[in-house]
Each structure stands twice: as structure tokens, then as C-alpha cells.
Amino acid sequence: MPSTTPPASLYTPPRPRSASPRMGLLRCIWHGDGDLLTLMPADAYKVRIGPLGYSRRSIVIVNDPEWVRSIMTDAIDIFPKNDLMKGALQPLVGDSLFVSDGETWKRQRRMVEPAFSFMRITKAFAAMQKAVGDHVAMLDQRVESGEPFSLDFSMSHLTADIICRTVFSTLITSGAARDVFESFTVFERNVSNVKLSHLIFGRAWSKVPQSQLVLDACIRIREQLGKLIDDCLAAQENSDDPDAGDNLARAVMDARDGDDGAPFTRDELIDQLGVFFLAGHETTASVLTWAFFIIAERPEIAARMRAEIQAEVGDRDIAFEDIKKLVFSRNVFREALRLYPPLTFIPRVAAETTTLGGRKIKKGAMVMIAPWAIHRHELYWDQPDAFDPDRFSAAREKDLVPGAYLPFGQGPRVCAGATFAMIESTLILAELVRRFDFHAQDADKVVPVARLTTRPREEIMVRVTARTAP
Ligand code: HEM
Structure with missing residues (x-):
């Protein structure tokens, strides 16, 4: 337990009410279905390991950091990716990096890793700056009009724009990229990641059916990703400039298998670049939505960020080298990630009967690693639900x-x-x-739910004004 004391009056941003397992189940039945956060019993934030709600299939929540480490590090073959999560994502991203296991995953990870090297991040930074510049221009118009808009949508648009620029060197407004984004919005809103009624009544290993709307969106996204890949290949072939199309897509196209020297096939490229699009913008958009909501509610956080930016950067544009100096701004982001981890749950399945923390885990059981619960666990955090970016300050980091x-x-x-x-x-x-x-509207009605990522149940509507306070 931490030794240093945080400030007494900290802001507590929204969280769903905990229910007893029986009440959680009744709420879900009453609403027809629901999300897993609705089913989280109060005990989930107290126990080190325990059953999660009532279900036909055994679901075990594991919170103890040592056992979590063992699942995710030492025993990855005993606890592979969860079949329900795979079933939801495979129509979109095939058997790619995010969902694959074993040798297939090892090969893909080796091939994709260099695409994320430091050199590429510094190059990607210029694309990030341009996308943010366009977003600022769009917000200037919002200031003029005074119209409210969806914070969720605007963050998804911005982060998708960054992914399109860095992965494909194209703008989100271009034909194929725009179609991918629009179809992805349909996918995100409608995909059944972990359908509760299925969890409760379904057999282990049985598939969650997806709606035709979702399957059609996946087909459209894959077609358009194929076009973007073909454009990248053509740009490379038709240019004398060795740096032409120097983007993440090209790095993945250039990747070769260490054993047989084979590149990814076109279908595999669609899978892998689909993951970059999915994992690369939806997650960041989710947490930024929460971060801006909190900042809207607590002007003193904006004031501290502004003071830091003024001291470290002054009035010029923020450069790559400045990012590490913006310690408080980064800690605001880290704390938003703690309270609203985009991946609410990181589910695994027990591929064989085994034991964990002295408890028998049956083959087929769902093993829930829940950053949501671990990050708010009363054994590991002081004032777990309070927003306190200074937890990550140099003075207090030792308490983590x-x-x-x-x-x-x-x-x-x-x-x-x-x-x-x-x-x-x-x-x-x-x-x-x-x-x-x-400025957030109806802030008191904002409630988080677990969809593909941690999202507000209803979109958060905001207005923006030109900065007035220091
Ligand atoms: C705040 C933003 C993000 C969060 C919170 C996040 C979170 C995660 C988590 C928790 C995993 C592990 C999942 C598991 O073990 O089952 C993961 C995997 C992955 N993420 Fe992210 N992610 C973020 C942004 C990104 C971005 C920007 C990209 C790419 C541009 C990306 C690409 C990936 C990929 C490719 C994997 C699969 C790795 C593997 O299985 O080998 N993510 N992410």
C-alpha cells in the first residue's frame, strides 16, 4: 500500500455502480443484454482471484499482479487468446498479430516489430503534427459556430487520420480511407465482443454470432484496405525516390520471414494493416475521449498543463524532443489510461486444466485479466477511483x-x-x-461501458471556446 499521501479533495470521474453478482445478472436480463462492466461485482475490486458473476461457462477474474504476470509471460501457451474475442475480430483482421497464437503469432511479431522502430516514430511525428494542425483548424470553426459536437467521434476521426497518414501516407478524407473509417464506425458500434447472454448461457468454445451489418462492414473495410495496399505498392514501383511511401505499410510489405524469406501475402497484409487500423486508432481515441472529458470537468488540470507547456515550449509548435519534457501532460494521459484503460478486459482461455494461485482452472474456462479492475483495486491503489495524475510523478512513482x-x-x-x-x-x-x-454537456449522465474499448454509454457532447483562463 502506498506510503505518501495524495491531496485530500480529488475529483472522482464517472464509473458504473457495482452490483452483487445476482443484481448484475438481473440488470442484464432486464436490459436484454448489457456489458461486462454492468456485471462487475464489488468483490472484483477486492479479491486477488475469484469467479466473475453467474455463467454456464466458468469465468475467473485474476487481479494479483504476480499471477497476471505468469499468465501473460510464462504460460502464454496454456492461456492463449480467448475464442470469443477471436470470433469477434477475425472477420475483420483474419488470423493476424492481435488474435493469432503460437508459431503463427511468433512469425508475425518478428516480421512486424521493425515497423515500430524509433526511426519510424520520429518520422511519424511529422504526420501526427499535420493531422493535429488540421484538427485545430476544424476546432477553430467549432469555436466560431458554437455548435456542440461528439467528443467520441472527433477523437476517433483525429486518431484514424493519424493512422492513415502514418500507415498509408494518405488523408482520412481520401476515398478509400474515408470508407474504411465509416465502415469501422459501424463495426465498432455493433460488434458483439463478449455478448453477455452468450457468456451466461452459451457453451465454452461456441461462437458468438455476428450480425449481417457487422459482417458487411468487415467486407467493405477489407476491400478498401486492399485498395490502399495496392496504391502503396504502385507508389513504390512508380517512383525513383527511395523514400517514396516511407510509411508503416511499406515497412510491413518489406518484412521477410526469418526462416524462408517469404513476404506477407496480399491477404496477410490486409490482416496485419487492418490490425494497425483497429488497434492503432480505436484504443487511443477511447482514452483521449475520457482525458478531454476530465479536463473539461476540471479546469485546474488544464491550467497546470498550460503552465508546463508555456515553461517548456513557449509559443512555438511542440517538437518531438519536447514530448519528454511535458511530464505533467503525460501523467494526465497515464492517469486517464489507469481509470479508463481502452482494453477494459484482456481475456484468455485455459487451453488445459491447470492451477493458478492454488485454484483449479478448468479447461475452457475464461480467464479475465481486467485492467479496469486491477487499476481500481483497493489493495494496489490509494483512493483508487480518484483522478490523481501526480501518482506518476517522480516523487510518488516509487509507491506504484x-x-x-x-x-x-x-x-x-x-x-x-x-x-x-x-x-x-x-x-x-x-x-x-x-x-x-x-465544455461537456450532461456530464452527470456520462457512464462508461465496455464495448470493443471502454467507451461512454452515450456519446459525450462538447462545445469548445478559445482558451480564456491561463
Ligand atoms: C492508448 C493506446 C493503446 C492501448 C491502451 C493499447 C493496448 C494494447 C494491449 C492491452 C495489447 C495487448 C492485448 C493482449 O495481450 O491480448 C495491445 C496489443 C497490440 N497493440 Fe496496442 N494499444 C494502444 C495503441 C496501439 C497503437 C497506436 C498501435 C499501432 C499503431 C497498436 C498496436 C497493437 C498491436 C499490433 C498489438 C498486438 C501485439 C501482439 O499480440 O503481439 N496499439 N495493445
Whole structure:
């Protein structure tokens, strides 16, 4: 338990009410279905390991950092990716990096890793700056009109734009990229990631059926990704410039298997680049939505960020080298990631009967690693529900419980884009907060739910005004 004391009056942003397992189940039945956060019993934030709600299939929540580490690091073959999550994502991204296991995953990870090297991040930064610049121009118009708009949508649009520019060197407004984004919005709203009624009544290993709407969206996204890939290949072939199309797509196209020297096939490229699009913008958009909501509610956070930006950067544009100096802004992002980890749950399945923490885990059981619960666990955090960015300050960082903070996962399958996401998000937060005040509507009605990522149940509507306060 931490030794230093945080300030007494901290802001507590929205969280769903905990229910007893029986009440959670009744609520879900009453609403027809629901999300897993609705089913989270109060005990989920107290126990080190335990059953999660009532279901026909055994679901075990594992919170203890040491056992979580063992699942995600030492025993990845016993606890592969969960079949329900795979079933939801495979129509979109095939058997690609995010969902594959075993030798297939090892080969893909080896081939994709160099695409995320430091050199490429510094190059990607210029594309991030341009996308943020266009977003600022769009927000200037919103200031003029005074019209409210969806914070969720605007963050998804911005982060998708960054992914399109860095992966394909194209703008989100271009034909194919726009179609991918629009179809992805349909996918995100309607995909059944973990359908509760299925969890409760379905057999282990049985598939969650997806609606035709979702399957059609996947077909459209894959067709358009194919076009973007063909455009990248053509740009490379038709140019004398060796740096032409120097983007993440090209790095993945140039990747070769270490054993047989084979490149990814066109279908595999669609799978892998589909993951970059999915994992690379939806996650960041989710947490930025929460970060801007909190900033809108607490002007004193914006004030501290502005003071830091002024001291470290002054009035010029934020450069790559400045990002590491914006310590408080980064800590605001890290704390938003703690309270609203985009991957609410990181589910695994027990491929064989085994034991964990002295408890028998039956073959087929769902093993839930829930960053949502671990990040709010009363054994590991002081005032777990309070927003306190200074937890991550140099003075207090020593109080953090090792392994109790895992928004990017851990072990060999740790997020490949974590550095990318940290840099991009710090830039976005700092460039927008230094210029605008955000004002959220109906803040008291905002409730988080677990969809593909942690999202507000209803879109958060905001207005922006030109910054007035220091
Ligand atoms: C705040 C933003 C992000 C968060 C919170 C996040 C979180 C995660 C987590 C928790 C995992 C591990 C999942 C598991 O173990 O089952 C993961 C994997 C992955 N992420 Fe991210 N991610 C973010 C941004 C990104 C970005 C920007 C990219 C790419 C540009 C990316 C690409 C990937 C890929 C390719 C994997 C699969 C790695 C593997 O299984 O080998 N992510 N992410």
C-alpha cells in the first residue's frame, strides 16, 4: 500500500455502480443484454482471484499482479487468446498479430516489430503534427459556430487520420480511407465482443454470432484496405525516390520471414494493416475521449498543463524532443489510461486444466485479466477511483505496485504501438489544451461501458471556446 499521501479533495470521474453478482445478472436480463462492466461485482475490486458473476461457462477474474504476470509471460501457451474475442475480430483482421497464437503469432511479431522502430516514430511525428494542425483548424470553426459536437467521434476521426497518414501516407478524407473509417464506425458500434447472454448461457468454445451489418462492414473495410495496399505498392514501383511511401505499410510489405524469406501475402497484409487500423486508432481515441472529458470537468488540470507547456515550449509548435519534457501532460494521459484503460478486459482461455494461485482452472474456462479492475483495486491503489495524475510523478512513482498498471498489457504480447500511442496522445492533449477550453454537456449522465474499448454509454457532447483562463 502506498506510503505518501495524495491531496485530500480529488475529483472522482464517472464509473458504473457495482452490483452483487445476482443484481448484475438481473440488470442484464432486464436490459436484454448489457456489458461486462454492468456485471462487475464489488468483490472484483477486492479479491486477488475469484469467479466473475453467474455463467454456464466458468469465468475467473485474476487481479494479483504476480499471477497476471505468469499468465501473460510464462504460460502464454496454456492461456492463449480467448475464442470469443477471436470470433469477434477475425472477420475483420483474419488470423493476424492481435488474435493469432503460437508459431503463427511468433512469425508475425518478428516480421512486424521493425515497423515500430524509433526511426519510424520520429518520422511519424511529422504526420501526427499535420493531422493535429488540421484538427485545430476544424476546432477553430467549432469555436466560431458554437455548435456542440461528439467528443467520441472527433477523437476517433483525429486518431484514424493519424493512422492513415502514418500507415498509408494518405488523408482520412481520401476515398478509400474515408470508407474504411465509416465502415469501422459501424463495426465498432455493433460488434458483439463478449455478448453477455452468450457468456451466461452459451457453451465454452461456441461462437458468438455476428450480425449481417457487422459482417458487411468487415467486407467493405477489407476491400478498401486492399485498395490502399495496392496504391502503396504502385507508389513504390512508380517512383525513383527511395523514400517514396516511407510509411508503416511499406515497412510491413518489406518484412521477410526469418526462416524462408517469404513476404506477407496480399491477404496477410490486409490482416496485419487492418490490425494497425483497429488497434492503432480505436484504443487511443477511447482514452483521449475520457482525458478531454476530465479536463473539461476540471479546469485546474488544464491550467497546470498550460503552465508546463508555456515553461517548456513557449509559443512555438511542440517538437518531438519536447514530448519528454511535458511530464505533467503525460501523467494526465497515464492517469486517464489507469481509470479508463481502452482494453477494459484482456481475456484468455485455459487451453488445459491447470492451477493458478492454488485454484483449479478448468479447461475452457475464461480467464479475465481486467485492467479496469486491477487499476481500481483497493489493495494496489490509494483512493483508487480518484483522478490523481501526480501518482506518476517522480516523487510518488516509487509507491506504484509493480504489475498493477498494465494498460498496454505485458510480456511478449505487450502492445506493439505503446510508444506511438504515448507520443501521439501527449502531443494531441498539449496542442488542444493550450488553445481551447472544452465544455461537456450532461456530464452527470456520462457512464462508461465496455464495448470493443471502454467507451461512454452515450456519446459525450462538447462545445469548445478559445482558451480564456491561463
Ligand atoms: C492508448 C493506446 C493503446 C492501448 C491502451 C493499447 C493496448 C494494447 C494491449 C492491452 C495489447 C495487448 C492485448 C493482449 O495481450 O491480448 C495491445 C496489443 C497490440 N497493440 Fe496496442 N494499444 C494502444 C495503441 C496501439 C497503437 C497506436 C498501435 C499501432 C499503431 C497498436 C498496436 C497493437 C498491436 C499490433 C498489438 C498486438 C501485439 C501482439 O499480440 O503481439 N496499439 N495493445
